[in-house]
Amino acid sequence: MPLFRAVLTVVLLGAMACAQPASPPPAPTAQPVPQRHLVVAISMEASGAKVIARRLVERPMQIDRAPSRGAWQVELTDVEGNVLHASSVQPVGVIRGEFEGPDGKLVHHQVPDPHPVLTVRVPLLSKVASLRVRDVSEVWDAQGKTLPRDPPTVVELPWSEVAP
Amino acid sequence: MRRRLWLSLLVASVATAAPVEVLYDNGPADQRIDLVILGDGYTSSDQAKLSEDALSAVEGLFRETPYGEYRSLFNVKVIHLVSNQNGADNGTYGASRDTALDTNFNCGGIDRLLCVDTAKATAAAMADAPEFDVLVVIANDPKYGGSGGSIGVISTHASAVDLLSHELSHTLAGLADEYEDPYPGYPACSTTNDCPEPNASIRGTRATLKWAAWLEPSTQVPTGESEGNSAIGAYEGCRYLKTGVYRPKDLGCMMKVLGGEFCSVCREGLIRSFWRKVPVINGLVPANTSTVQVCGGATLAVQTPPTTGGGYSFLWSVDGVPTAQTSATFTVDETVSSGQHTISVVARDATAMARNDPDGVLTQQAQWNIQACTAGVCDEVASCSGSTCETTPKAAGVVCGEASCTHGVQTSAGTCDGAGGCVANSVSCQAFTCDDAALACRTSCSQSDHCAEGSYCVEGTCLTLPAKNSLPGVVVPDGGCGGCSSAGSAGWAGLALLALGRLRRRRK
Numbered sequence: 001m002p003l004f005r006a007v008l009t010v011v012l013l014g015a016m017a018c019a020q021p022a023s024p025p026p027a028p029t030a031q032p033v034p035q036r037h038l039v040v041a042i043s044m045e046a047s048g049a050k051v052i053a054r055r056l057v058e059r060p061m062q063i064d065r066a067p068s069r070g071a072w073q074v075e076l077t078d079v080e081g082n083v084l085h086a087s088s089v090q091p092v093g094v095i096r097g098e099f100e101g102p103d104g105k106l107v108h109h110q111v112p113d114p115h116p117v118l119t120v121r122v123p124l125l126s127k128v129a130s131l132r133v134r135d136v137s138e139v140w141d142a143q144g145k146t147l148p149r150d151p152p153t154v155v156e157l158p159w160s161e162v163a164p
Numbered sequence: 165m166r167r168r169l170w171l172s173l174l175v176a177s178v179a180t181a182a183p184v185e186v187l188y189d190n191g192p193a194d195q196r197i198d199l200v201i202l203g204d205g206y207t208s209s210d211q212a213k214l215s216e217d218a219l220s221a222v223e224g225l226f227r228e229t230p231y232g233e234y235r236s237l238f239n240v241k242v243i244h245l246v247s248n249q250n251g252a253d254n255g256t257y258g259a260s261r262d263t264a265l266d267t268n269f270n271c272g273g274i275d276r277l278l279c280v281d282t283a284k285a286t287a288a289a290m291a292d293a294p295e296f297d298v299l300v301v302i303a304n305d306p307k308y309g310g311s312g313g314s315i316g317v318i319s320t321h322a323s324a325v326d327l328l329s330h331e332l333s334h335t336l337a338g339l340a341d342e343y344e345d346p347y348p349g350y351p352a353c354s355t356t357n358d359c360p361e362p363n364a365s366i367r368g369t370r371a372t373l374k375w376a377a378w379l380e381p382s383t384q385v386p387t388g389e390s391e392g393n394s395a396i397g398a399y400e401g402c403r404y405l406k407t408g409v410y411r412p413k414d415l416g417c418m419m420k421v422l423g424g425e426f427c428s429v430c431r432e433g434l435i436r437s438f439w440r441k442v443p444v445i446n447g448l449v450p451a452n453t454s455t456v457q458v459c460g461g462a463t464l465a466v467q468t469p470p471t472t473g474g475g476y477s478f479l480w481s482v483d484g485v486p487t488a489q490t491s492a493t494f495t496v497d498e499t500v501s502s503g504q505h506t507i508s509v510v511a512r513d514a515t516a517m518a519r520n521d522p523d524g525v526l527t528q529q530a531q532w533n534i535q536a537c538t539a540g541v542c543d544e545v546a547s548c549s550g551s552t553c554e555t556t557p558k559a560a561g562v563v564c565g566e567a568s569c570t571h572g573v574q575t576s577a578g579t580c581d582g583a584g585g586c587v588a589n590s591v592s593c594q595a596f597t598c599d600d601a602a603l604a605c606r607t608s609c610s611q612s613d614h615c616a617e618g619s620y621c622v623e624g625t626c627l628t629l630p631a632k633n634s635l636p637g638v639v640v641p642d643g644g645c646g647g648c649s650s651a652g653s654a655g656w657a658g659l660a661l662l663a664l665g666r667l668r669r670r671r672k
Contacts, residue, residue, distance in 0.1 A: 053290050098312075108343070
């Protein structure tokens, strides 16, 4: 899947550059606090995104009390594309190292994670058709003015692959 | 609350489950930050060492302010994965080690960068502690190294815990690196929204600086190095740039120097990040908040995590009106009348370490809809149980209120009427004032404040003057009132008597 690889490469490079704050997510449909949820690990390797582990967790899903700084947004959508659930998640794909240099100052390194894995938690809802992760980080022009954009999709998996 | 429990969690989807050790259990996973530590390079005979290493790392983290003050917001578990060999690849024990999570130094060609197979570590955590919020891998190798990202990795080197503090603060609070080591290609801050991190800003004026609440009045903004490194200011150089971006502290902050401590602005950012995930109110008593029967004298209460950051403040309101009760417990006393009410409480982390709360995460509100069963002043609660609330009236004549004397009105002590009502008689003191000491209207006067406004003390009695120029033939001089305000003002008093005498004669 060369297109996917290209998109993933761009996304990972973007994540490596900086995780900027998320735009306010679209208001999801009102729903009760889920008493159990699904945790899913998604491999983000260049060969394609795939679920490598999943687990049903029999306890309430933790709900952030304020908008997260995560630059990626996890969405559950129905067949018509309506967002049934939205939450934030930190981007993955970068390994960071910061060590004391010979002069006592910090030296930092950032390298791509060769095996990036995105872990997401989602409630179990009816009518879910797909799980989508979008990059809702800000972009701005050379003068620093924030530009509007349609957040690109990082990963989209049919729900049947996420929770068979 | 530290517990050392060994749990063998059998997970259906995983063939082999590793033992899980609970280092700290401070509450339900959905109400805490769940830190899960995985050991790598620990053979079966090294598992006790893993417990010690994990405890040492976590205690090192909790020695840092504000992690220590808020340690009760964290749960910590250790997953005891067994490796065939100790160490990590390219570490102290050789280039290639057979370990459970494939930790390896020289990651990306950088000697001290210690990485892990993210997929293996994530899968292991999901199998044995799926509630994790933060994953940390400890590699059983004394060589100095570590890394941050979706998983924090540290070695057992004594200084590696500083790496953990620093990297976790990126992960949890999104704190910026405050050093200037260049990072080509790193995006600049938005001029529209400033830098996203709590401790970095491109706005170098007092009025626009996001941490202005921490500035001393005498601190210059931007702040020169000559002002010393102890004051919070706006020091230029941050976020991999020497110019154009400001940091809160000159030197010594953990986000600039490993081994330092977090500056006030970073501490505040961390505390806000903790409360972003953890509710301030952990429990309600009673738990049922919808139309509960509350008998007089009963209490409502909120439960909060036991932090040592400065305690909590509580504001209780009845039907939106604040009350004087300020503890975690509210007593439904006689000030709450029988009937339906909404009792609400706002709990707030009162720490002095946070001065800004733009998202409102340091506070949380809860409320109960209650059916109060309380007794009025002339009632007694006869029965309050379930949905039953019965009161009986006190006997007639029982005193139910104090006598008072206010604003020229004498009010007798109230007495119950035998039907639940409290009755008191009030009379106006008319031209006299009410005697606060005697709680009765005065009947004579010796000075002007014994008389009501508009009345004057004349020869022991209070006389009320007619309105100015309202009597035929009597002219009240302009400004005359000032000269007649005291009992000894014979001129104005005489004029008043003359006026009254004329009025009587006309009526005859």
